Amino acid sequence: MKGHYPCEQALAAAAFAVQKSATIVMGSPLTLYVEHAVFAILQRSKSTLTTQRVSGYEVILSIPSLQVVRCHTVNPATFFAHPVSEDEQVHDCATYTPEEESEIREDPIPGSMLLFVDGSSFIDQETGIRHSGAAVVKAEQQGSSDTLQIVSQIPLPSHFSAQAAELVAMIEALQHAEGLEVTIYSDSAYVTTTVHSSIRRWERRGFLKSDGSPVMHKDLLAQLIKALTLPFKVEVIKCAAHTNQQDLVSRGNALADWAAKEAAKNLQTSANRISTG
Known part of the structure; x- marks a missing residue:
């Protein structure tokens, strides 16, 4: 996933985690804590992911036994994940664009x-x-x-x-x-x-x-x-x-x-x- 947005990298990591845990979970209820809004990323109008890859991620993350919860960064020392509350300010994964790519827009510059x-x-x-x-x-x-x-x-x-x-x-x-x-x-x-x-x-x-x-x-x-x-x-x-x-x-x-x-x-x-x- 080199070269992709951090949000898209998190989406790929989430799908990978679900796939790798399948042989352990065996269809039992599974809660996946992710720092990004993975379903919002799947619905982005502008994405660097191919349609085939997006479709694959949708299939993996849509299994009935899976619950995806957005959280703060997981502390590797404790492995405690704290879900993000509705009133907390976090970036919008559906519209996030890296700073260097947001500098050029599609609006005419007056007088230019x-x-x-x-x-x-x-x-x-x-x-x-x-x-x-x-x-x-x-x-x-x-x-x-x-x-x-x-x-x-x-x-x-x-x-x-x-x-x-x-x-x-x-x-x-x-x-x-x-x-x-x-x-x-x-x-x-x-x-x-x-x-x-x-x-x-x-x-x-x-x-x-x-x-x-x-x-x-x-x-x-x-x-x-x-x-x-x-x-x-x-x-x-x-x-x-x-x-x-x-x-x-x-x-x-x-x-x-x-x-x-x-x-x-x-x-x-x-x-x-x-x-x-």
């Missing part, structure tokens, strides 16, 4: 720089060659009017996937906003989820999967972690793609999408390149 990012990867039907590129678009707001400007277009090696291109675009945007307050819009669920939660989990795991192999895009994820520290304050927001609407976010996203596709065709380059090694 507005950037839109996108990545593109496609195969030319005539040549069979893959083309990849990334782009960053900046919104300039003056009173009631606004303009959009392409600030970066980056042609990428053909082996870059769409997800890798999206990561490059986000890194470029963060570097562009160094020392500033910035709100970044992306239509990529992969990138926004990575920024808001999974990147810190992979960092704690050393960018290694459960089988010990490197996670996909390891080098880009390491660059992204460094880039996230560059702006004074940053918010990353998921926006809808291809809406054909005329609001600022829709137009900014559409221009970033177009610019990334053009970058993939090597029509324009950026002076500030991302390391692709």
Whole structure:
């Protein structure tokens, strides 16, 4: 469970304890004292656990003979557990997020720089060659009017996937906003989820999967972690793609999408390149 939240680690430990005690308890009534609200953790909307693992824990912890009681930390010297009373203040396991992951939210920063990012990867039907590129678009707001400007277009090696291109675009945007307050819009669920939660989990795991192999895009994820520290304050927001609407976010996203596709065709380059090694 390396890399998971403390709440989720406690959930795994609870399920493990029930499993290991089964041959001793033999179906008799069992009370399990846990420092965390394990059933609330199972119902979290945002979790680093797979659906398969959550389902397995639900089966283990739902046996009729089991009573789960939330308590304070068990004293290893006495093994006494004190149940938490209703009026005691404890953290909410259903909404708990580690501090380093709660710093980036999904609300625009008033008065901040507005950037839109996108990545593109496609195969030319005539040549069979893959083309990849990334782009960053900046919104300039003056009173009631606004303009959009392409600030970066980056042609990428053909082996870059769409997800890798999206990561490059986000890194470029963060570097562009160094020392500033910035709100970044992306239509990529992969990138926004990575920024808001999974990147810190992979960092704690050393960018290694459960089988010990490197996670996909390891080098880009390491660059992204460094880039996230560059702006004074940053918010990353998921926006809808291809809406054909005329609001600022829709137009900014559409221009970033177009610019990334053009970058993939090597029509324009950026002076500030991302390391692709």
